[in-house]
Amino acid sequence: MKKKLNDDVSSAENEFLNKLHKIVEETIKEEDLVLNNLLHPAKEQLTNGQKISDRVARFGGSWKFIIFFVILLALWIVYNVTAISSRAFDPYPFILMNLILSCIAALQAPIIMMSQNRKEEKDRMRSENDYLINLKAEMGIRSLHQKMDLLLGEQIKKLYDLQAVEIELLRDLKNKSKSIQD
Template identity: 45%
Template sequence: MATVMGSWTFIIIQSGILFAWITANLVGTIRGWDRGWDPCPFILLNLALSFQAAYAAPVIMMAQNRQQDIDRTAAENDYRINVKAELEIELLHEKIDQLREREVLKLTEAVRMLTELQQQSASGTCGSDAEGGRPL
């Protein structure tokens, strides 16, 4: 109901009805048709509009409360999703850190082995040929 009463269609239709009501009563009063059914201070029209306002305001407030509850639930769901995503991101960071540590250990081991090989090759040949003492 709040959606209908808050639309341009409702405002245009209600304005048309009010215009027709006032026009019909003024024309009836001018022509002498028992002064119209709602003569000029339009007490019946005021009563109808007051009745409409008395029921429209609580309905609109209830709709706003319902929308507020829906928004609150959506915000809570968003919060839960964000917390879960944060935990997943933390887990991924831990896995990446573990992979880096493994890679660093492998690289350190490879460097150590290459250093040992270089030291063995340097100390084993002494930089000369065994036959004639010629450099390699």
């Protein structure tokens, strides 16, 4: 009886370990898919126009540009106000300067918007990566729950089996004590 009980326990433990190994293998496969997407994102292929728009947006939104442009406008105004009227190429009210400023603003705005759209696309990719990381964490938690459920189920099964063995032993003892008393 003890040999049968030991064989039953060892086969149950082997079955239990196989279930645990299966859960771990499935979790590793799922996590490998997520990690592959995180570690090897699609390479971004930039066109020449996108590279230029990034450079223009980077320079147009910098203090260097603002300081350079303020100095240039100040020189423009000072020269045209102080120059002799025949040498001033844009006398007051500076119509040529207003035209140039309008053209620069008209060209710079869409270029900056193109760059911002690309940055928005990068942010979208970053949020997708965050989603994948959260998904990986959720899969890990799910795997832990499966392992815990399996462990608890196995413990309960072992307790019931042990209880059945103890009840059987108690019955045997009862029968032996009855036979001794008779």
